[in-house]
Amino acid sequence: MPEQVIAVNMGQLEVSRRGGDVLAALGLGSCVAVCVYDPRVRMGGMIHVVLPSSAIGREREGQAKFADLGVPRLVAAMVKEGGSRQRLRLVMAGGANVLSSMNHGSALDIGSRNVAAVLAALETEKLSVWKSDVGGKTSRTVRLSVASGTVRVKTLRMGEKVLATLGGGNGQGSD
């Protein structure tokens, strides 16, 4: 099947069962991509989280812009399209502090706040993260292949690496 890249831009949520689709969030700095996969029906989903909390009164902006709203919406979208909550496997990547010399330890470090907010939202959903690649100082591109459930993370220094294969037996690594 020819590969088709579906860009998941800031604040967007995408769910796909088309085997040729690759969901991709490009150049994440402090943003976080949450990838979810149901290996039985080979369905993948991704959100591109921008900010931790909608509590600043802007819940109408982008369905997955805020971690607290985006995570439950991603899970609900997977279930609505025929996935099973019990089978969902999740990974997340991103949340870097690219401007660390300026933002270190301050509220301006949105990356680490995004990661914490995604984890809190997953806990509320009683779901856990299989594998993550978060923090650091480097931007990432995250790709989820719908056919295999493979999640790849690319940085400019290290190139592209497999973070997890969610379609496999145990979902860990590229075995």
Added chain:
Amino acid sequence: MNDRKHVGEHPLDLLQSIGNMGAVKATASLSVLAGHPVENSYAKVRILPLEEVPGLFGDPERMIAAIIFQVSGDVRGQFIATFLMQDALDLITALTGAECSLEGEFSEMETSALAEAGNILASSYLAAIERTTGLAVVPSPPAVAVDMAAGILTSAVLPMHEAGSEILLIEARFGDRERELMGRMILLPSTESLPRLLRAVGGAAINA
């Protein structure tokens, strides 16, 4: 808006003129640093939807070198200087006298050379605004990043966006005889600073 009637200019034009003024001073300083003439080719003011920030320089994954300052005082916001990679390397070579390549991480000396170039751009640019408007415009120490354009730009803009500020971009591009585009300078004044800035620029335009 009353300002418009008095000055006979649109607020965005006023901001553009201030951006131009800052950029002219900044590129004059950069010319000295680079050892050859650098000029502005473009100046523009626009309000950008957040969704367009990652693609501001085209390919979101494109590698750029950026020097970023928080601005405080009477005008708050961010000042960002960016260079295309080859120009960043050339500039580092001009400053340190040592060849610089893309292999591996930048050394401390290379990073501080970039920070110094950014410092010179930011201080000339912001000092020009200070002189014209009488407002205090103070840059923080710089943060240097060499990374994907989208990651750098969104990281710089999101704290302002989270605080409810519009993304108002005062952009200037600069280049030399060989390359039209070497880099850009972007001033992002916070929304709360705008009335003060516009009043001051309007006043300066009347007095000119």
